[in-house]
Amino acid sequence: MDARVLRVLEYDKMKEQLKAHAASSLGLKKIDQLAPYTEYKTVKRELDRTQEGAKVLRLKGKAPLGGIRNITPHIKRAQIGGMLNAGELLEIADTLYAGRRLKSFIEGMIEDEIELPLLGEMVSYIVPLQEIERAIKQCIDDHGEIMDSASHTLRNIRQQIRTSEAEVRSKLEQLIRSTGQQKKLSDAIVTIRNDRYVIPVKQEYRSSFGGIVHDQSASGATLFIEPQSVVNINNALREARVKERKEIERILEELSEHVAGHTDELSINVDYLGELDFLFTKAYYAEEQKAVPPRLNDESRFRFKQARHPLINEEEVVPIDVELGDVFSSLIITGPNTGGKTVTLKTVGLLTLMVQSGLYIPADEDSEAAVFKNVFADIGDEQSIEQNLSTFSSHMTNIVDILKKVDNESLVLFDEIGAGTDPTEGAALAISILDDVYERGAKIVATTHYSELKGYAYNREGVMNASVEFDVDTLRPTYRLLIGVPGRSNAFAISRRLGLEEKIIQSAEAEINTESRQIENMITSLDEKRREAEQEMEVSKDIRQQAEQLHRELDQKLKELEQNKQNILKQAEEKAEAELEKARKEAEEIISDLRQLQKEGRSIKEHQLIDAKKRMETASPELTKRQQAIKKQAEKNRTFAPGDDVKVTSFGQKGQVLKKISDSEYQVQLGIMKVNVKAEDMVKIKEEPVKQPSRPITSVSSKPAVKPELDLRGVRYEDAMRQVEKYLDDAVLAGYPQVHIIHGKGTGALRKGVKELLKKHPSVKETRDGGMNEGGLGNTVARLK
Structure with a gap:
C-alpha cells in the first residue's frame, strides 16, 4: 500500500491506539512493522488468529503476557562470546518463564477441549529451557543481585567480608565511643571513603590516630582518617571484595556460556512471543472498540453495517451503513460541507485497511469485507506551496498517479472529485474519470458538490447515488448516510429559515432551469417517501415490541398456571392420603374391638374378622372426578420416553429427554448441557417423539470443579x-x-x-x-x- 494513502486514511493513528494494548517491546515492534496484507489467505489467517485471541479473552478474561522482554541483543552478545551482566541474564530468565507460563496456559485450554488450533501451533514452537531459567534464578535474585547461593566459593568470600566488616566496625565504634577521643572527632560516626571504613577527625588531632587520610571536608577542618589499628583489617576486606568481584564475573561468564549454547531456541522463543503478544494486542483492541470479525471475501465486495470510525469518540460518532460491489460498483455521495462525506470515505478506507491487517472492525455483526490488492485515496487539500500547485493541480496530480496503477482489484476513494476549477469543466472531467476507473473494474466511492453527478448514477449501470442527511429545521447535518438518495440542494430552504426575503428567493428559483428544478423536486419527493418509510418502520418496531412483551406476559401466566395446577394436585393427593390413613386407623380399631369381643366368649369366626378387614380396606375414600382426571394426566405427563420434548419447571427451559435413569429420574438435554432431572420437575410439551440427537454433546457438571x-x-x-x-x-x-x-x-x-x-x-x-x-x-x- 502507498504510504501517502495510509497517512490520509489515518492508518498510523489507528496503530497508535493499538500500541496501548501491547505487553512488551516485541509487540510494539510488530505493530510498527504492521501493514495491510493483500493476499486473501494471509488476511484470513490473521483474522482467525485474532479470533482465537478474542476467544481466550472471552473465556479467561486475560492472557498471561507479563515478563516478556526483547532479549535479542543479549542473545547476539552471548552468541559472539560476550559476558552478560546480571540484569540481562535476569531478563532472559523472566522471558523464559513468561513463555513457559503462556505455553502452559494455552495448552491447558486445549486440554479442556477448547479449540485453539492456531494458538496451539504457535506455542508448540516455544522451547521451555527450564535448565537455563533455573540456573539463572539460582544465582540471581529478582533485583538483579548475585546471591550467596550462586557458588560455594562466593558464599565463603562473602562470609569473610561480613566478618571483616563487623570487626572493623567494632574497632572503630569502640574508638569513637571512647570519652578521651570524642573531642578529637568532628562527628561520632563511622563512614566510608574509597571503599574503606574511616572516621571524621578534626584537623588539629591528625597525629593522634595515625593511619591513612583518605579525604577531607570542603573547609579542610575535618579529615577522614583510617586509623592504623584497622588498616590491616581494611586491607583484608579489600582483598576479599576483589575476590568477590572475580567470582561474580566467573559465575556470569558461566551463565553466559550456558545461554550461548541455546541461542537458536531462544531466538525462536522471542519470535513467537512477539507474535503472541501482537495477537493478543489485536484481541484487546477489538474488545476496547467493541469490534467484530467481518465475513471475508475475495470478490471486491463489502457491506459495513453500523460502521464507526475508530478514531472518533464513541459518544460522538454516528454509525453508517455502507455497501459496495454487489448491486453497484460505484457510490457517488453528495451533501453539504461538514455533513460527513469525508468521514464516510475515511471510514470505508480505514476499515478496509484494518481488515486487511487482521484486525476486527468497529461495526455490527453480519458485516462483510473484501481484500483489495490496492487502496487508492485522493482526500483533502494537499496543495504544495513549494511546488506552486493549486488545489486542483494537487488533486489532479494524485488522480493521474492513481490512473496509472488502478485495476479490477482496487478500491478508489475520491474526495470532491473535479473540485477547484470551473464547475462545468470540473463536472465533465469528474464524469470522465469515474467512467474510466469504472471500466477498469475498480470499486469507487466518490464525494462531490456537482449537481451534474446527481444524475450520473441514473444514467450509468452499476452506479448508485448516496447522500449525507441535513436537517433543515435545525440547520445541522445528522451525519447519516442515505444510500439510493442523492443530496438535496438546501440553499433556498436554509435562506428562508435565516430570514431572506421571499421575493429574492423566488427570483433565484426562476433562474434555475426546468431540468434542474425537476431533479430537485424528484429528490425532495424521494426524501419525503424515505422519511414516511422510516416512520412506518418505527411504528412497526413498536408493534413488534408490544407483541413480544405480550408474548412474555402470556408465557409467565402459563408458568404460573402450571405451577398452580401442580400445587392443587399436590394438595389433593395429601388430603386423600390423610383421609385414607384415617380410614385405615378406624378399620384397625374395629378389628381390635371384634377380637376383644371374641376373647370375652362371644361367637365370632376368624374368617369373619378377615372379611371385615378387607371390606374396610376397600372402603377407603375416593378422589373426586376432577382430582382423578388431574392425577391421571399428571401420571401420564410424568412418564417420558427418549426424544420427548419437555419443560423443566425449576429451570424454566425446554429440553429433550435422552434416557431413563430410574422410574423417577431422567437424563435431559438442556441447550449444551446434559442434566439429571426428577420426573416431578418435568412437564411434557409434545407427545410426538423427536429423533434423539445422533452426536453426543459435551456434558457440563453443575458442581464447581475447583476446590477452595x-x-x-x-x-x-x-x-x-x-x-x-x-x-x-x-x-x-x-x-x-x-x-x-x-x-x-x-x-x-x-x-x-x-x-x-x-x-x-x-x-x-x-x-x-x-x-x-x-x-x-x-x-x-x-x-x-
Missing part, C-alpha cells in the same frame, strides 16, 4: 508455581472470595515462592498465614478480588 484449597505438598517447585497460576484463574472463575494454598513448612523455598507469586498476581487482593486451626505457616490464605 490447593495442596502443593510433595510437588516440585516449578510445577507448583504453574499449578498455583492455573488454580488462581480457575478459583476466580468459580467465584471464591478466598482460597488456601497448602505448601507445608519444609525448607521454606516453596512457601517463599508461593507468597511471591501471590503478591504479584493481579487477582489476589491480600494474603495471610493460616491460623492455628488452618495449618499455621504451612498454609497461605489468599483473598481474591
Whole structure:
C-alpha cells in the first residue's frame, strides 16, 4: 500500500491506539512493522488468529503476557562470546518463564477441549529451557543481585567480608565511643571513603590516630582518617571484595556460556512471543472498540453495517451503513460541507485497511469485507506551496498517479472529485474519470458538490447515488448516510429559515432551469417517501415490541398456571392420603374391638374378622372426578420416553429427554448441557417423539470443579508455581472470595515462592498465614478480588 494513502486514511493513528494494548517491546515492534496484507489467505489467517485471541479473552478474561522482554541483543552478545551482566541474564530468565507460563496456559485450554488450533501451533514452537531459567534464578535474585547461593566459593568470600566488616566496625565504634577521643572527632560516626571504613577527625588531632587520610571536608577542618589499628583489617576486606568481584564475573561468564549454547531456541522463543503478544494486542483492541470479525471475501465486495470510525469518540460518532460491489460498483455521495462525506470515505478506507491487517472492525455483526490488492485515496487539500500547485493541480496530480496503477482489484476513494476549477469543466472531467476507473473494474466511492453527478448514477449501470442527511429545521447535518438518495440542494430552504426575503428567493428559483428544478423536486419527493418509510418502520418496531412483551406476559401466566395446577394436585393427593390413613386407623380399631369381643366368649369366626378387614380396606375414600382426571394426566405427563420434548419447571427451559435413569429420574438435554432431572420437575410439551440427537454433546457438571484449597505438598517447585497460576484463574472463575494454598513448612523455598507469586498476581487482593486451626505457616490464605 502507498504510504501517502495510509497517512490520509489515518492508518498510523489507528496503530497508535493499538500500541496501548501491547505487553512488551516485541509487540510494539510488530505493530510498527504492521501493514495491510493483500493476499486473501494471509488476511484470513490473521483474522482467525485474532479470533482465537478474542476467544481466550472471552473465556479467561486475560492472557498471561507479563515478563516478556526483547532479549535479542543479549542473545547476539552471548552468541559472539560476550559476558552478560546480571540484569540481562535476569531478563532472559523472566522471558523464559513468561513463555513457559503462556505455553502452559494455552495448552491447558486445549486440554479442556477448547479449540485453539492456531494458538496451539504457535506455542508448540516455544522451547521451555527450564535448565537455563533455573540456573539463572539460582544465582540471581529478582533485583538483579548475585546471591550467596550462586557458588560455594562466593558464599565463603562473602562470609569473610561480613566478618571483616563487623570487626572493623567494632574497632572503630569502640574508638569513637571512647570519652578521651570524642573531642578529637568532628562527628561520632563511622563512614566510608574509597571503599574503606574511616572516621571524621578534626584537623588539629591528625597525629593522634595515625593511619591513612583518605579525604577531607570542603573547609579542610575535618579529615577522614583510617586509623592504623584497622588498616590491616581494611586491607583484608579489600582483598576479599576483589575476590568477590572475580567470582561474580566467573559465575556470569558461566551463565553466559550456558545461554550461548541455546541461542537458536531462544531466538525462536522471542519470535513467537512477539507474535503472541501482537495477537493478543489485536484481541484487546477489538474488545476496547467493541469490534467484530467481518465475513471475508475475495470478490471486491463489502457491506459495513453500523460502521464507526475508530478514531472518533464513541459518544460522538454516528454509525453508517455502507455497501459496495454487489448491486453497484460505484457510490457517488453528495451533501453539504461538514455533513460527513469525508468521514464516510475515511471510514470505508480505514476499515478496509484494518481488515486487511487482521484486525476486527468497529461495526455490527453480519458485516462483510473484501481484500483489495490496492487502496487508492485522493482526500483533502494537499496543495504544495513549494511546488506552486493549486488545489486542483494537487488533486489532479494524485488522480493521474492513481490512473496509472488502478485495476479490477482496487478500491478508489475520491474526495470532491473535479473540485477547484470551473464547475462545468470540473463536472465533465469528474464524469470522465469515474467512467474510466469504472471500466477498469475498480470499486469507487466518490464525494462531490456537482449537481451534474446527481444524475450520473441514473444514467450509468452499476452506479448508485448516496447522500449525507441535513436537517433543515435545525440547520445541522445528522451525519447519516442515505444510500439510493442523492443530496438535496438546501440553499433556498436554509435562506428562508435565516430570514431572506421571499421575493429574492423566488427570483433565484426562476433562474434555475426546468431540468434542474425537476431533479430537485424528484429528490425532495424521494426524501419525503424515505422519511414516511422510516416512520412506518418505527411504528412497526413498536408493534413488534408490544407483541413480544405480550408474548412474555402470556408465557409467565402459563408458568404460573402450571405451577398452580401442580400445587392443587399436590394438595389433593395429601388430603386423600390423610383421609385414607384415617380410614385405615378406624378399620384397625374395629378389628381390635371384634377380637376383644371374641376373647370375652362371644361367637365370632376368624374368617369373619378377615372379611371385615378387607371390606374396610376397600372402603377407603375416593378422589373426586376432577382430582382423578388431574392425577391421571399428571401420571401420564410424568412418564417420558427418549426424544420427548419437555419443560423443566425449576429451570424454566425446554429440553429433550435422552434416557431413563430410574422410574423417577431422567437424563435431559438442556441447550449444551446434559442434566439429571426428577420426573416431578418435568412437564411434557409434545407427545410426538423427536429423533434423539445422533452426536453426543459435551456434558457440563453443575458442581464447581475447583476446590477452595490447593495442596502443593510433595510437588516440585516449578510445577507448583504453574499449578498455583492455573488454580488462581480457575478459583476466580468459580467465584471464591478466598482460597488456601497448602505448601507445608519444609525448607521454606516453596512457601517463599508461593507468597511471591501471590503478591504479584493481579487477582489476589491480600494474603495471610493460616491460623492455628488452618495449618499455621504451612498454609497461605489468599483473598481474591
